Amino acid sequence: MAKRSFKAxxxxxxxxxxxxxxxxxxxxxxxxxxxxxxxxxKLHYVSLTDENARNNDELHIxxxxxKEGRRITVSDNGIGMDMEELDKNxxxxxxxxxxxxxxxxxxxxxxxxxxxxxxxxxxxxxADKVTVLTKKYDSDVAYCWESSGxxxxxxxxxxxxxxxxxxxxxxxxxxxxxxxxxxxxxYRLRTLIKTxxxxxxxxxxxxxxxxxxxxxxxxxxxxxxxxxVETLNSMIPIWQRxxxxxxxxxxxxxxxxxxxDHADPSAIIRVSAEGIVSYKAMLFVPGSLxxxxxxxxxxxxxxxxxxxxxxMDKCEQLLPEHFRFVRGVVDSQDLSxxxxxxxxxxxxxxxxxxxxxxxxxxxxxxxxxxxxxxKYEAFWKxxxxxxxxxxxxxxxxxxxxxxxxxxxxxxxxxxxTTLKDYVSRMKGDQKYIYYAAGESVEKxxxxxxxxxxxxxxxxxxxxxxxxxxxAVNVLMEFxxxxxxxxxxEDAELQSQAEKEETEKQxxxxxxxxxxxxxxxxxxxxxxxxxxxLKSHAVCLSSEGxxxxxxxxxxxxxxGDENKPKADRVLELNAAHSxxxxxxxxxxxxxxxxxxxSKILYAQALIVAGLPIDNTVEYCDLVCDLF
Numbered sequence: 001m002a003k004r005s006f007k008a009x010x011x012x013x014x015x016x017x018x019x020x021x022x023x024x025x026x027x028x029x030x031x032x033x034x035x036x037x038x039x040x041x042k043l044h045y046v047s048l049t050d051e052n053a054r055n056n057d058e059l060h061i062x063x064x065x066x067k068e069g070r071r072i073t074v075s076d077n078g079i080g081m082d083m084e085e086l087d088k089n090x091x092x093x094x095x096x097x098x099x100x101x102x103x104x105x106x107x108x109x110x111x112x113x114x115x116x117x118x119x120x121x122x123x124x125x126x127a128d129k130v131t132v133l134t135k136k137y138d139s140d141v142a143y144c145w146e147s148s149g150x151x152x153x154x155x156x157x158x159x160x161x162x163x164x165x166x167x168x169x170x171x172x173x174x175x176x177x178x179x180x181x182x183x184x185x186x187y188r189l190r191t192l193i194k195t196x197x198x199x200x201x202x203x204x205x206x207x208x209x210x211x212x213x214x215x216x217x218x219x220x221x222x223x224x225x226x227x228x229v230e231t232l233n234s235m236i237p238i239w240q241r242x243x244x245x246x247x248x249x250x251x252x253x254x255x256x257x258x259x260x261d262h263a264d265p266s267a268i269i270r271v272s273a274e275g276i277v278s279y280k281a282m283l284f285v286p287g288s289l290x291x292x293x294x295x296x297x298x299x300x301x302x303x304x305x306x307x308x309x310x311x312m313d314k315c316e317q318l319l320p321e322h323f324r325f326v327r328g329v330v331d332s333q334d335l336s337x338x339x340x341x342x343x344x345x346x347x348x349x350x351x352x353x354x355x356x357x358x359x360x361x362x363x364x365x366x367x368x369x370x371x372x373x374x375k376y377e378a379f380w381k382x383x384x385x386x387x388x389x390x391x392x393x394x395x396x397x398x399x400x401x402x403x404x405x406x407x408x409x410x411x412x413x414x415x416x417t418t419l420k421d422y423v424s425r426m427k428g429d430q431k432y433i434y435y436a437a438g439e440s441v442e443k444x445x446x447x448x449x450x451x452x453x454x455x456x457x458x459x460x461x462x463x464x465x466x467x468x469x470x471a472v473n474v475l476m477e478f479x480x481x482x483x484x485x486x487x488x489e490d491a492e493l494q495s496q497a498e499k500e501e502t503e504k505q506x507x508x509x510x511x512x513x514x515x516x517x518x519x520x521x522x523x524x525x526x527x528x529x530x531x532x533l534k535s536h537a538v539c540l541s542s543e544g545x546x547x548x549x550x551x552x553x554x555x556x557x558x559g560d561e562n563k564p565k566a567d568r569v570l571e572l573n574a575a576h577s578x579x580x581x582x583x584x585x586x587x588x589x590x591x592x593x594x595x596x597s598k599i600l601y602a603q604a605l606i607v608a609g610l611p612i613d614n615t616v617e618y619c620d621l622v623c624d625l626f
Contacts, residue, residue: 004087005152025178028126029189030196031119032074032167034309036061037200039078039165043137046079053079053137063193063206063232067184070171072127077164080136086145086155090120090132120167124149126180127169133158134165190232199237199308199331205229237308239282239329243270255284259327263287266379267364269328277352279332283361285368286325289382293325300324302357305331317350322390322398323361325383330357358401365405369418377416380407388467396474403475408468409441411450412459419478422459430458431492432484435472437463437549439609448536448607449487455534456493460486466553473545486532487541487548489569494531505529505574512586513572516597520570523601523613530571537578540604542566548608570601595621 040059047053062075081089123130128148135142142160147153160166172180182188186209193204207227215222238246238254251268255261269283283302292298300321301314308331319326335349369376387406391399403419410417412425422433434453438444444462453460463469472483484491494502506513506529516527525543533539542548546566554563572579578600585593602618605611612618 003152025125028122031122033197036076043079060203072169075166081134082136123169128172129170131168135160137163193232196310198233203231204233269364277334277349281330283328303329307333388471391471408461433481435461436486448539449532451534453486502531519597524570525567527570529574533573537576538600538604540608541569
């Protein structure tokens, strides 16, 4: 029995693979089970044309644990290997017998999982010695392959009654940093199999420890331990079954059990795609907001399977950021995986799937919006903010994808409305999509600037989220209609006659306006006669790209650095009694006019929801009026 050296690689490569390629040691069981599944696939395929390969026994995988001997054994009754195949497949690191088998049968649709070359060697992450007993389906001779690592391996003849392969892993002793003994625990191994190999198509069997009551009726309970062979995996994924085989109720139950959500999903999206990349997917739009959704702890991503084997628990590349709330699974046998199966070699394949998923999610949300608006309102309450941030992100790259999904509160409808419906209701003489921004619908409705827009019969959208104005600035327009704040200087809410009257008032009062501007020079950019006010005395607006609501948003961000501020404009209603009093004071008592100016500015701040710089001064000024 001569010691053989690994043909292709060195001890350094094996050490690198075991310690670096795989990020989690626990996936060794996934790799070994996947190889066993491949062996069963191969035997099934060969049996179609070779009678010698037909096995009367049920094709299955069997797991056993010997805690005292520190051994884990994974056995299959698959195709087995002869001496040459053992030497070729297990003697060469990064050599895949499954990959060769797939290539030799390229016209066939045989589903081979283990095409990745080095999965078998993941056993050395938890084992200091690995023994493989194997007997090929058409042979009377069995062989034993044995290795303690990169130093080499031996192959000898051995006794084995049945066809197939057994991989025996002698588990390492515990160290200060690694508790290898955990893998010898029955429950731990069962959990790993359920996590990574639940959808292997063949039964994975294992003796499971159980407890039963042996007492007769009426007697005190008497419990005893016993073992029973159980099938640990469910074998057929719910997403692989056709729609006619799986009801919506079953999908909902799967979602709740899988993702630990108490609420029914808002939408179920099922995909069965064939083409450049074939895959199946079952996706869910959650019906409730995860408690950590809007925190940095939340991790987006879909579970990624390759032929029923879990590859990644959260594959971020499959979801765009604006649809990060979607949960579910994607399963494809066409993915090119690297040797550890945990990273993808071909980004193009993932991008193809991700682009299709993005379109499917949008289509489902539009369907919800158009057909079940109450459900969409509930969805919007949970995730509408995410879609708005999607509009703003990446310099507006996704705005065309998302704009049809936006809804805002409407002054006319007294409920949420789409931009499309708003435009359809616009009056013939209405040039812009008008909006007003504030902390809440109730507060926005009371803003002085909204009064004239309401009197004109123009519908307004109420922006209550900080991101809203940023979003419409990115959109710029919808169906040819530009967005315009009712507080904007160029809102064009006056008739020609009204404009002329406003200009006349500005000209007649330019000395007064200049006086007020000087009094408030540290606080405002300019002071004007308003073209927006009707019954209110004063309001605050802004010039330039930064609005008052944007200023509030920037102020709320952490940090003490200089933050963008709006160029404030104090607007006065020339028809209001307060302006008349101010005008009289300007003529007769400049000191009183100065006090009036400061009071009106402070009131404008209050109406705008902005803090007054000096509350004591404001109170003193008001008291001086008595």
